[in-house]
Amino acid sequence: MADFDPRPRRSVAFIGSECYPFVKTGGLGDVMYALPRALARQNCDVKVILPRYRCIPWKYQEKMIYRGEFHMDLCQDGRSFYVGIMEYVWDGVVYDFIDNEEFFSSGNPYTNLVDDIPKFCFFSKAALAALNYMNWVPDVIHCHDWQAALVPVFLRTMFAGTPVGDAKTVLTIHNLRFQGVYNIPTIQYWTNLPDYVFNKDALKQGYEDANMLKGGLDYADRITTVSHTYAGEIQTPFYGENLDAHLRYHSGKLRGIVNGIDCDIWNTWTDGRLAVQYDITNVLDRKRQNKRALQQELGLWQDDHVFVIGLISRLTDQKGLDLVNAILPELMDGHTQVVVLGTGDEHYENAFRYYEDAYRGSVCSNIMYDEGRAHRIYAGADALLVPSLFEPCGLTQLIAMRYGTVPIVRETGGLKDTVQPYNHYTNDGNGFTFDRYDAGLLLDAVNRAKTLYFTNRWCWDEMVQRDMDKDVSWDQSASQYRDLYLELKP
Numbered sequence: 001m002a003d004f005d006p007r008p009r010r011s012v013a014f015i016g017s018e019c020y021p022f023v024k025t026g027g028l029g030d031v032m033y034a035l036p037r038a039l040a041r042q043n044c045d046v047k048v049i050l051p052r053y054r055c056i057p058w059k060y061q062e063k064m065i066y067r068g069e070f071h072m073d074l075c076q077d078g079r080s081f082y083v084g085i086m087e088y089v090w091d092g093v094v095y096d097f098i099d100n101e102e103f104f105s106s107g108n109p110y111t112n113l114v115d116d117i118p119k120f121c122f123f124s125k126a127a128l129a130a131l132n133y134m135n136w137v138p139d140v141i142h143c144h145d146w147q148a149a150l151v152p153v154f155l156r157t158m159f160a161g162t163p164v165g166d167a168k169t170v171l172t173i174h175n176l177r178f179q180g181v182y183n184i185p186t187i188q189y190w191t192n193l194p195d196y197v198f199n200k201d202a203l204k205q206g207y208e209d210a211n212m213l214k215g216g217l218d219y220a221d222r223i224t225t226v227s228h229t230y231a232g233e234i235q236t237p238f239y240g241e242n243l244d245a246h247l248r249y250h251s252g253k254l255r256g257i258v259n260g261i262d263c264d265i266w267n268t269w270t271d272g273r274l275a276v277q278y279d280i281t282n283v284l285d286r287k288r289q290n291k292r293a294l295q296q297e298l299g300l301w302q303d304d305h306v307f308v309i310g311l312i313s314r315l316t317d318q319k320g321l322d323l324v325n326a327i328l329p330e331l332m333d334g335h336t337q338v339v340v341l342g343t344g345d346e347h348y349e350n351a352f353r354y355y356e357d358a359y360r361g362s363v364c365s366n367i368m369y370d371e372g373r374a375h376r377i378y379a380g381a382d383a384l385l386v387p388s389l390f391e392p393c394g395l396t397q398l399i400a401m402r403y404g405t406v407p408i409v410r411e412t413g414g415l416k417d418t419v420q421p422y423n424h425y426t427n428d429g430n431g432f433t434f435d436r437y438d439a440g441l442l443l444d445a446v447n448r449a450k451t452l453y454f455t456n457r458w459c460w461d462e463m464v465q466r467d468m469d470k471d472v473s474w475d476q477s478a479s480q481y482r483d484l485y486l487e488l489k490p
Helices: 027-041 113-133 150-156 184-191 212-219 228-233 244-249 283-298 321-331 346-358 371-380 396-402 413-418 439-455 457-469 474-488
Strands: 010-015 044-051 065-073 080-090 093-099 140-144 168-173 181-183 209-211 222-225 254-256 307-312 336-341 363-366 383-386 406-410 432-434
Touching (some): 044 113, 065 113, 093 113, 113 150, 140 150, 150 168, 228 413, 283 307, 283 336, 283 457, 321 439, 336 371, 383 439, 396 413, 396 457, 406 413, 406 439
Parallel strands (some): 010 140, 140 168, 168 222, 383 406
Antiparallel strands (some): 181 209
């Protein structure tokens, strides 16, 4: 039973394109699952609205309950479409799935822009129409990424005089790179939105394109993104993906709230994938056992006295792997082992295979994704490398800390917000950091970590315990969202 939350109860509708366990392609799916559950524990009334894709596993589909259906006008020429509502209730959260064979019958949630634009124009309007149909008017509608970015635009125009029109809107940016950009006539046709929303302050981009995310940012009451630092970074040309000026204009309603992780899934005491389970009271001894088991599993030299560095990542430029590539030979000093897990760009996959071959027994490159092995690397490594070029939030550094593995990160986005650099004068901090995107600075950060590990193990062990003690759950983030909703609807 959750503690009583004295703040007034608020009702929130989440609208987005994916949600674990029904359908997930990335971090958005995790957020759409974890944040509503955390809010429900904090005395919020939560509904999640999703498309009913055909690819949702049958074990969920067969438990959905029919809530009703209607036809909805959508297009400029008066074309209307069927909207069905199927409901699934789980763990205090109500999931309503928008049903339409024409839009959601393909295998994957995202296919190509030509099909995705009409699909998410329909979904954004149908989600609002469904709320009116069910007579469930939330205090706040919380939309996610470009796929739901037209919700605030529809709400302030076509739904202005309807019951749901009283709701306030929050739009969260998870990945600014994807914006839903297409020519104006197509988006006009599929939305029938009034001409005035296609001006340069709202949807219009360049001479002939409409940008769905840009329109949503303009019409939303609040904009959030997944860390405080990233909220500042996206207002600069380097990180802003051509929307930096627009975000600077709206900076008064923009804020960053860092994500959490699911502490039931990532729990060292109950994690059945580990060689030995542990908690903060016995981490120092049992982490050594997990390290030995990891070395054995991966064919590395078995030695308690080497420094094991983990790297669990998509193998792409964004993740800073060119820096890792540049320094890896210099890490091979006989006292260091490197374990890589992930797939991605071919040249990185090949580079890590080469290093495994060249430094057999000291480097293991797992060019695949294996969930169980990821858990064992988090538990068995001494440090985890996250040298990203940009990282809106980042979850690997949070998981690493939960598992008593010290993060070595670049100071960008959520990495900067969650990892406090170690200070050897005061013996505080919970990781090692570097600022400029530079291979030499990464090498320096790794060497500082190794120096502490080998010459002052007492301080290193204290940091391991501090990391395990850090609250990286969703509760803190959910509480900040609660306060944001209360600010919008006092």
